Amino acid sequence: MWKFSIRRILIMIPQIILLSILIFMMAKMMPGDALSGLIDPNIDPATIEERREALGLNDPWHIQYADWVGGAITGDLGQSFRFKMDVTDIVGQRIVNTFWLSLATLIFTYLIAIPLGITSGRYNDSWLDQSITGYTYLGFATPLFIFALVMLWIFGFHFGWFPTSGSVSPGLEPGTVDYVISKIYHLILPALSLALITTVNTVQYLRSEIIDTKQKDFIITARSKGASESRVYNSHILRNSLLPIAAFFGFEITGLIGGTIFVEQIFGYPGMGQLFLESIMIRDxxxxxxxxxxxxxxSILGALLSDIILSLVDPRIRIK
Structure with missing residues (x-):
């Protein structure tokens, strides 16, 4: 187990290095550079050239890449021309909101998916199973941003049950009970909107696992020995069907990254996703x-977590 984990961590290191190179090269190919938004383009070209030289923007790409990576390792990600402050400080403010949104979404996802998947798998081909399967098909066909807009309009604007923007009500002091309650209240609608769409994969997977497990030889043997139906499901079918779901926990985290980008923008939730889209639009x-x-x-860490959990769930599995 330890050898497998160390091997996967060592594989992750070149993946992160390759990722950083691709990101840096794509940023270099975009129009403008880190100086574009910091100064007035109408000033003396010689002054602009001096600033470029001082910032190292005329250096070869590999030297600029080394400086960028070195700064990132030490926590210096540069300065935002929009906010006029260090990117590290901006990210530090936003990443907390995205973390809580992702955590709330994961909780809602499993609270919804596990009961629906178990019910659908146990009573497959029944009207209950068909209803749950219909919900998953509808979830597969519905774009997340459309569903989030509908949820925002119905429960935010029409009924007014939830806030329509922000992560906390203004004027509250951090650390107070009212502040915590307001943070949770602002989380519910965006997290639930994201969970109701992302949960369909888990429901379908769990349903398929239960149906497949019910036909295994050891289940047939358990029934032939006179085991009660509840014991067969609780001790054999569910235990074996839920283990693979745990293994895909890391991939759920990876899938949330794309979802939070749209949800945060639609709900005006100040997280990393909203920061990302706004920065693209103004070329920051x-x-x-x-x-x-x-x-x-x-995403890489999510895949690593999934591989480690998968090896814990089934020691026979070792991903090379």
């Missing part, structure tokens, strides 16, 4: 490269 490349790098590392 320093912020864009930092956010893409963090999202990419999070």
């Amino acid at each position: 490349y320093t912020v864009v490269t930092a956010v893409v790098l963090l999202f990419g590392i999070a």
Whole structure:
């Protein structure tokens, strides 16, 4: 187990290096550079050239890449021309909101998916199973941004049950009970909107696992020995069907990254996704490269977590 984990971590290192190179090269190919938004383009060209030289923008790409990576390792991701502050500070403010949104979405996802998947798999081909399967088909066919807009209009604007923007009500002091309640209240609708769409994969997978497990030889043997139906399901079918779901926990985290980008923008939730889209629109490349790098590392770590959990669930499995 330890050898497998160390091997996967060692494989992750060149993946992160390759990811950083691709992000840096794509940023270099975009129009403009880190200086574009910091100064007035109408000033003396000689002054602009002096600033470019001072910032190292005329250096060869590999030297600029080494400086960028060195800064990222030490926590210096550059400065945002929009916010006029360090990117590290901006990301530090936003990443907390995205973390809580992702955590709430995961909780909602499993609270919804596991009961529906178990019910659909146990009573397959019944009207209940057909209803749940219909919900998953509808979820597969519905774009997330359309569903989020509908949820926002119905429960935010029409009924007014939830806030329509922000992560906390203004004027509340951090650390107070009212502040925590307001944070949770602002989380519910965007997290639930994202969970209701992302949960369909888990429901379908769990349903298929249960149906497949019911036909295994050891299940037939358990029934032939006179085991009760509840014991067969609880001790054999569910236990074997739920283990693979745990193994895909890391991939759920990876899938949330794309979802939070749209949801945060639609609900005006100040997280990493909203910061990413806003920075693209105003060409704040320093912020864009930092956010893409963090999202990419999070995806790699999610895949690593899934591989480790999978090896714990079934020691026979070793991903090379």
